[in-house]
Amino acid sequence: MIEQQREYVLRTVEERGIRLVRLWFTDVLGNLKSFAISPAEMENALDDGMIFDGSAIDGFSRVQESDVLALPDANTFEVLPWVDPKGAEARVFCDIAKLDGTAFDGDPRQVLRRNLNAARAMGFQFYVAPDIEYFYFDPPTIDSRPIPLDEGSFFDLTSSDITSSLRKETIRTLETMSIPVEYSFHEDSPSQHEIDLRQTDALTMADSVMTFRLVVKEIAALHKVHATFMPKPLEGVQGSGMHLHLNLFKDEQNAFYDGDDQYNLSTTAKHFIAGLLRHAAEITAVTNQNVNSYKRLVPGFEAPIHISWARNNRSGLVRVPVQKRNSDQATRIEYRSPDPACNPYLAFSVILAAGLRGIKEQYELPAEADSNLFEMGDDMLAKLGIEQLPQSMSDALRVMERSELVAETLGEHIFEWFLRNKRAEWRGYKTHISQYELNRYLRSL
Amino acid sequence: MSDQQPDRMLAVFPDPAPIDVARTLDLSGYSWKAVRSGDALEKLEPGQGWAGAIVDCSQDPESGWAICRALRRRENPVGRVIVLVTGAQLPDLEMRDDLFDDFCLAPVHPRELDSRLRHLFYADLAISRESLIEYSDLVLNTETYQASFGGKPLDLTYMEYELLKFLAQNPGKVFSREVLLSRVWGYEYYGGARTVDVHIRRLRAKLGEEHANLIETVRSVGYRFGQSRWA
Numbered sequence: 001m002i003e004q005q006r007e008y009v010l011r012t013v014e015e016r017g018i019r020l021v022r023l024w025f026t027d028v029l030g031n032l033k034s035f036a037i038s039p040a041e042m043e044n045a046l047d048d049g050m051i052f053d054g055s056a057i058d059g060f061s062r063v064q065e066s067d068v069l070a071l072p073d074a075n076t077f078e079v080l081p082w083v084d085p086k087g088a089e090a091r092v093f094c095d096i097a098k099l100d101g102t103a104f105d106g107d108p109r110q111v112l113r114r115n116l117n118a119a120r121a122m123g124f125q126f127y128v129a130p131d132i133e134y135f136y137f138d139p140p141t142i143d144s145r146p147i148p149l150d151e152g153s154f155f156d157l158t159s160s161d162i163t164s165s166l167r168k169e170t171i172r173t174l175e176t177m178s179i180p181v182e183y184s185f186h187e188d189s190p191s192q193h194e195i196d197l198r199q200t201d202a203l204t205m206a207d208s209v210m211t212f213r214l215v216v217k218e219i220a221a222l223h224k225v226h227a228t229f230m231p232k233p234l235e236g237v238q239g240s241g242m243h244l245h246l247n248l249f250k251d252e253q254n255a256f257y258d259g260d261d262q263y264n265l266s267t268t269a270k271h272f273i274a275g276l277l278r279h280a281a282e283i284t285a286v287t288n289q290n291v292n293s294y295k296r297l298v299p300g301f302e303a304p305i306h307i308s309w310a311r312n313n314r315s316g317l318v319r320v321p322v323q324k325r326n327s328d329q330a331t332r333i334e335y336r337s338p339d340p341a342c343n344p345y346l347a348f349s350v351i352l353a354a355g356l357r358g359i360k361e362q363y364e365l366p367a368e369a370d371s372n373l374f375e376m377g378d379d380m381l382a383k384l385g386i387e388q389l390p391q392s393m394s395d396a397l398r399v400m401e402r403s404e405l406v407a408e409t410l411g412e413h414i415f416e417w418f419l420r421n422k423r424a425e426w427r428g429y430k431t432h433i434s435q436y437e438l439n440r441y442l443r444s445l
Numbered sequence: 446m447s448d449q450q451p452d453r454m455l456a457v458f459p460d461p462a463p464i465d466v467a468r469t470l471d472l473s474g475y476s477w478k479a480v481r482s483g484d485a486l487e488k489l490e491p492g493q494g495w496a497g498a499i500v501d502c503s504q505d506p507e508s509g510w511a512i513c514r515a516l517r518r519r520e521n522p523v524g525r526v527i528v529l530v531t532g533a534q535l536p537d538l539e540m541r542d543d544l545f546d547d548f549c550l551a552p553v554h555p556r557e558l559d560s561r562l563r564h565l566f567y568a569d570l571a572i573s574r575e576s577l578i579e580y581s582d583l584v585l586n587t588e589t590y591q592a593s594f595g596g597k598p599l600d601l602t603y604m605e606y607e608l609l610k611f612l613a614q615n616p617g618k619v620f621s622r623e624v625l626l627s628r629v630w631g632y633e634y635y636g637g638a639r640t641v642d643v644h645i646r647r648l649r650a651k652l653g654e655e656h657a658n659l660i661e662t663v664r665s666v667g668y669r670f671g672q673s674r675w676a
Binding site for chain 2: 004005007008009011012015016074075076077078079081125127175176178179180181198199200201204249252
């Protein structure tokens with residue numbers, strides 16, 4: 001199959017007159033990186049990989065030598081639909097390897113591969129479907145405030161406005177790039193939109209999220225609009241989350257489903273949820289990796305604050321949607337804290353690892369928190385044993401630093417680099433004097 | 446690229462070939478060699494034999510018709526012979542019907558020559574059409590790995606292409622996920638039957654809303670491409 005796949009890619013490059021093949025990979029912070037090769041180099045790239053200097057890539061630096069190998073994953077080869085066909089271009093996702101061909105520790109895609117292999121060793125396939133929220137704004141300049149393009153809100157039928165037509169064009173492009181869309185709508189905040197992707201295996205989905213973010217931005221830019229996945233760009237309205245619908249399959253069966261259980265939840269599902277809850281604080285620095293992420297995780301905007309689970313309570317961290325019909329395929333778990341600015345490879349890795357740990361250690365699932373937690377006092381929450389997610393990046397890093405689970409999941413290389421990089425980000429933020437402080441204190445103190 | 450033309454050699458008399466003929470053949474992507482005489486015809490013949498010939502009888506009719514006879518009198522006579530004659534020479538064609546397959550008035554009009562060649566080689570092209578799988582507006586070329594829908598290229602990943610090819614080769618038949626997985630992906634693939642669902646959804650998305658129903662879900666069985674034969 002590998003040989004035919006290679007043949008297919010090379011033949012397509014020729015037949016479609018591809019001028020450039022872009023080799024895509026992802027740095028530790030989740031930024032899409034790319035370098036282009038000519039069609040003539042493609043055969044060589046597929047056979048032996050392409051050597052490049054990784055020292056300029058965030059999180060790729062190594063002490064001894066900086067050269068690494070990009071190995072194209074031929075099944076991700078795809079013609080880029082927004083490029084002028086006269087100068088056609090294609091992209092292919094790459095795994096990054098050391099020069100001896102073994103996996104490079106700094107590559108997030110290899111980290112996810114390693115964790116998916118661990119799940120496979122337990123007999124599980126991990127499937128993910130994200131609901132991705134984002135905003136459209138006027139193109140920002142330095143120091144400018146974000147300017148929304150419309151005043152619509154949740155499910156508004158704003159058919160005439162530009163952002164809805166942008167969204168439609170985006171969906172068409174996604175679908176030509178092998179990313180089927182399940183739903184899409186105008187979200188609650190002005191100029192905020194949500195696109196829900198259909199479930200795929202986690203590696204394909206992490207690739208799809210990377211492609212998704214680029215497509216949304218590219219299509220917006222073609223219309224001189226700026227699209228952003230910043231978790232909380234506007235004060236006082238909802239931020240952008242990336243709720244993740246999760247499934248494990250075993251022997252072609254949904255491992256989360258048990259028709260005999262009152263919630264239709266299998267023991268595996270309960271252990272998995274328990275694992276997510278027990279390790280939620282430790283993995284939050286990865287699922288919510290920016291200073292700004294924590295301005296979304298505040299009360300009053302439908303983002304989770306408390307480490308709890310429930311069936312139809314949207315204030316919880318883990319939701320188990322009640323099914324319309326008694327279908328084994330539909331039973332799934334929704335993890336609600338991640339935001340769309342995370343690194344999907346690393347976020348999927350730590351979420352999977354937390355859940356699997358729950359299965360391995362047979363963690364017991366705490367009681368469902370079915371009342372509105374936002375309205376509960378702290379003493380009541382304490383009595384129920386419900387803790388909060390980290391309140392700031394600094395808090396999240398402190399918990400992560402002590403987590404053996406996260407260190408093991410990410411590997412020492414990324415674990416240490418990530419902590420170092422994010423502490424530096426926090427220091428930069430901590431020493432910044434904000435407009436809020438000036439307004440509040442300058443005259444009164 | 447000469448993907449429209451069979452990759453076979455034409456003989457052109459005389460040598461050097463008439464300039465209009467040479468240009469037409471080059472532009473249309475035919476391979477050809479100019480031959481001066483019956484000897485050259487034998488000497489220059491490629492391994493798989495001449496695919497056809499263009500014989501200009503307008504300048505030197507005697508040698509021209511001699512070449513035509515040489516082409517036909519071989520153990521494996523060369524088919525697809527076009528002769529070029531002037532208007533005044535049209536009566537020469539009588540009684541020589543066995544020596545040529547078509548004719549063109551000299552001086553040749555490039556369009557006309559091209560059309561006559563294409564018509565003569567239609568049978569060859571039809572053979573190469575065996576590598577095409579067609580269903581309604583969908584065309585898959587198994588030689589070039591390219592797919593198109595309604596004449597527009599359809600960009601597919603390798604597995605999407607293989608799945609669509611398998612389905613389109615077996616229209617109207619229902620396949621379970623397990624069968625598709627083993628026939629298209631191979632048994633060694635560890636992705637599980639859900640991979641099939643994922644790829645079916647991607648194909649439907651790429652075919653577009655109006656044509657997504659080309660691939661039907663047959664409840665609790667699997668998938669079917671195109672109309673049921675019993676519908």
